[in-house]
Amino acid sequence: xxRNEDLDPQRSRPEFARAMIEDxxxxxxxxxxxxxxxxxxxxxxxxxxxxxxxxxWRRLRADGFLYPCICSRKDLAQAASAPNDDDEPVxxxxxxxxxxxxxxxxxxxxxxxxxxxxxxxxxxADLNLGRQRYxxxxxxxxxxxxxxxxDDVPAYQLAVVVDDAAMRIxxxxxxxxxxxxxxxxxxxxxxxxxxxxxxxxxxxxRDAAGVRLAKRHDALSIRHLRESGMTPQKVLEMAVxx
Numbered sequence: 001x002x003r004n005e006d007l008d009p010q011r012s013r014p015e016f017a018r019a020m021i022e023d024x025x026x027x028x029x030x031x032x033x034x035x036x037x038x039x040x041x042x043x044x045x046x047x048x049x050x051x052x053x054x055x056x057w058r059r060l061r062a063d064g065f066l067y068p069c070i071c072s073r074k075d076l077a078q079a080a081s082a083p084n085d086d087d088e089p090v091x092x093x094x095x096x097x098x099x100x101x102x103x104x105x106x107x108x109x110x111x112x113x114x115x116x117x118x119x120x121x122x123x124x125a126d127l128n129l130g131r132q133r134y135x136x137x138x139x140x141x142x143x144x145x146x147x148x149x150x151d152d153v154p155a156y157q158l159a160v161v162v163d164d165a166a167m168r169i170x171x172x173x174x175x176x177x178x179x180x181x182x183x184x185x186x187x188x189x190x191x192x193x194x195x196x197x198x199x200x201x202x203x204x205x206r207d208a209a210g211v212r213l214a215k216r217h218d219a220l221s222i223r224h225l226r227e228s229g230m231t232p233q234k235v236l237e238m239a240v241x242x
Contacts, residue, residue: 002034003163004045007153012047023222027232041167046159053154056162056192057107057147060114065191066147068103068110069095091143108152113144114188122183127200129176134183145184161185165194176201177212205238 002024006012021036033039043049060066071094091113095101103110116136123133134141147158164172179201189196204212207220225235 001039001041001167001169002031002036002044003167004035004047005156005159006045006047007156007159009047009153017045019223023226026226027222027235046154046163049159049163050154052162052166053148053159054107056158057112057154060147060188060191061103061112063191065114066103066112067096067115067144068101069113069144070101070110071095088142088145090138090141091145093138093143096144107148109150111146111150112148114147114157114184114191115144116142116187122186124182124186124196124199126179126182127171127198129179129201132179132183134180136183136187142180142184147188157181157184157188161188161192161194164197165189165192169197171198171200173200173202175204177204 002021004017004020006017017035021034031037033041033044035042035044038044057066069091071091095113096115101110103112118137119140120136121133122136123131126132136142138144145157146155148154163169182199182201186196206212222235225238
């Protein structure tokens, strides 16, 4: 199944989605469900699945798992606990107990965070990297995390949990940089009553300097390698590590 995770309107454009599908097909990857071919659990672009995410947000809010947050990125950058090697800094809990921040019946206008249990251990068995264990809390591995942004965009953590459940995903294969995200997502799944899939986290492909390859490194993008005359087989060989 191919899912187009195009929630961020600032970074997602139709031409990017078309290029993604072209490059994957050129590489030899095939799928039986997706935005280009449909399927039983569509739509397969997250920008078209807002009603699913909004229903989950309402359930979580009604059950007391969420609270509104007015902290800016600047506020978080200045917090002592903010530096972190993950995609989301550890939230220091500034708005956790505030009573003067009001949230409406719609998510737009403030950030919404999932309230974690301080000191709770989240464990799971990864099919590749073995037993994993993370501690929730603002002095530990991850704090109260975003599920909906103030600009009215559902956060990655919420969207993928909702979609994995709705699309009946049984196994997720992704990079090891998302191990901590898996711990967060397991908490969301439990709160929403969903059964978690199995996880297989791959080691990251890195360049000669040990820096992981990413979309921002255009010189090593699939499209650039394709246009340079490389064959799909050669590109796949590059991605194999000892």
